[in-house]
Amino acid sequence: MPELPEVENVVRSVAAHLAGRRIISTRFTSRFVTPGNRAKLTQRLAGRRIESVRRRGKFILIALDQGTLTVHLGMTGKLLLEKALTPGQAGEHTHGVFHLDDGMLLYHDPRQFGRIEFSEGAPPRVARLGPEPLEISFEEFRARLRRKARIKALLLNQTFLAGLGNIYADESLFAAGIHPLTIASKLTDTRAKKLYDAIQGILTQAIQLGGSSISDYVNAQGERGWFQMEHRVYGREGEPCANCGRPIGKILVAQRGTHYCAACQKK
DNA sequence: ATCGGTACCTGCACGC
DNA sequence: TGCGTGCAGGTACCGA
Numbered sequence: 394m395p396e397l398p399e400v401e402n403v404v405r406s407v408a409a410h411l412a413g414r415r416i417i418s419t420r421f422t423s424r425f426v427t428p429g430n431r432a433k434l435t436q437r438l439a440g441r442r443i444e445s446v447r448r449r450g451k452f453i454l455i456a457l458d459q460g461t462l463t464v465h466l467g468m469t470g471k472l473l474l475e476k477a478l479t480p481g482q483a484g485e486h487t488h489g490v491f492h493l494d495d496g497m498l499l500y501h502d503p504r505q506f507g508r509i510e511f512s513e514g515a516p517p518r519v520a521r522l523g524p525e526p527l528e529i530s531f532e533e534f535r536a537r538l539r540r541k542a543r544i545k546a547l548l549l550n551q552t553f554l555a556g557l558g559n560i561y562a563d564e565s566l567f568a569a570g571i572h573p574l575t576i577a578s579k580l581t582d583t584r585a586k587k588l589y590d591a592i593q594g595i596l597t598q599a600i601q602l603g604g605s606s607i608s609d610y611v612n613a614q615g616e617r618g619w620f621q622m623e624h625r626v627y628g629r630e631g632e633p634c635a636n637c638g639r640p641i642g643k644i645l646v647a648q649r650g651t652h653y654c655a656a657c658q659k660k
Numbered sequence: 661a662t663c664g665g666t667a668c669c670t671g672c673a674c675g676c
Numbered sequence: 677t678g679c680g681t682g683c684a685g686g687t688a689c690c691g692a
Contacts, residue, residue: 395685425669451686468685469670486670504669506686518687542663551687558685607685648665650683 395466397526397556398599398620399610400451403472406612407498408446410474411455415494416441423488425505426470437511438462438491450522450555463516467506473499474613498613522555526592529554534589538577544588545573546647557592560605560627563652565591567626572660573644573651579660598623626652 395403419438421427427434442458453472455462464472475497489500489509500509510516524533537553538544547553548562557565566573568591571584580588604610604618607628611617621628625635630643634654644651 399685465686467669467687470685502669503671504684504686506669508687540662546663549686560685605685610685647663649686 395451395468395470395604395610396558396561397448397451397596398561398602399604399612399618400448400453400466400556401600402604402612402618403466404446404448404453406614406616407472407474410496410613411443411446411493411498414443414496416443416457417492417494419492420490421488421509423502423505426488426500426502426507427509434509434511449519450525450551451558452516452519452522454516454519460511460513461516463508463510463512463519464500465508465518467502467504467508469504470500470502470507471611472613473501473611473615475499521552523550523552524554526554526556527596531586531589535582535585538580538585540577542577543573543646544571544575544577544580545649545651547577548592549647549649554592556596559649559651560607560624561592561595561599563627564595564624567653567658568595570658572655572658573646573653575660626654628652 416438419435421431421434444456444458446453446455451465453464455464484501486503487499487501488505491498540547545562545566548557548565565588569584569587571588599605599620602618602620603612603616605621606617607621626641629641630652631640634641634657636654636657639654639656641652642655
């Protein structure tokens with residue numbers, strides 16, 4: 394679920410509530426979400442003050458008065474604010490509980506692909522990320538396309554651009570009229586510019602609409618997104634293409650379901 | 661250095 | 677009804 398627009402909305406829905414809060418205590422129950430020594434993590438977080446919350450790629454960076462807490466939502470992770478001052482009954486898939494000086498923050502993640510990690514300095518996983526798609530210049534974007542990988546795979550590669558996932562990669566390629574199996578280095582300047590514009594336009598609109606709630610995505614206040622109404626190919630296999638009316642196809646690229654229109658998207 | 665395939669974990673839809 | 681299979685918003689890691 395959570396790609397750049399969803400993570401951005403989670404951050405926006407949580408930032409004002411968390412800034413300035415103090416962490417009283419925490420509890421973590423998954424060896425996958427919180428790998429390593431969980432008792433040590435709990436110990437390091439106790440008493441810390443939250444300075445700010447921001448997004449980098451699909452990562453949520455929570456700056457503390459000492460160190461940084463990095464949260465990645467994986468496929469099914471959610472951060473949820475609980476205004477109740479008393480600890481609620483943790484659900485089956487609640488793997489993180491942050492008891493704050495004002496309210497509570499829960500981490501919920503059925504598949505446990507998400508991660509909650511503490512680091513003293515800059516988190517190492519974040520250091521490897523490519524540029525932000527909404528900040529990169531066209532010139533740099535063009536230069537980074539000089540690779541032989543298939544464009545869909547490249548868009549999913551977080552060291553190429555940070556934040557695109559399966560939904561927005563498919564939607565961007567459709568909007569740009571580019572076949573997902575196109576070799577990136579073979580894109581002309583004109584088509585590269587179309588893709589650049591498509592990525593920025595789609596991400597911007599998706600952020601404004603609160604992200605895509607295709608299954609159960611909600612922000613930290615429990616609010617759904619509406620960009621799924623704007624999807625043209627993702628999840629629309631067999632439906633008529635909005636452009637030409639031919640059925641939307643689905644293939645496997647980089648082990649991911651890839652939705653596209655064979656007539657409108659050319660290699 | 662790059663690329664593609666596999667593994668990680670749980671829930672759900674689908675076909676028999 | 678019940679069970680096996682495949683698939684799902686993501687990323688790390690391995691071998692080629």
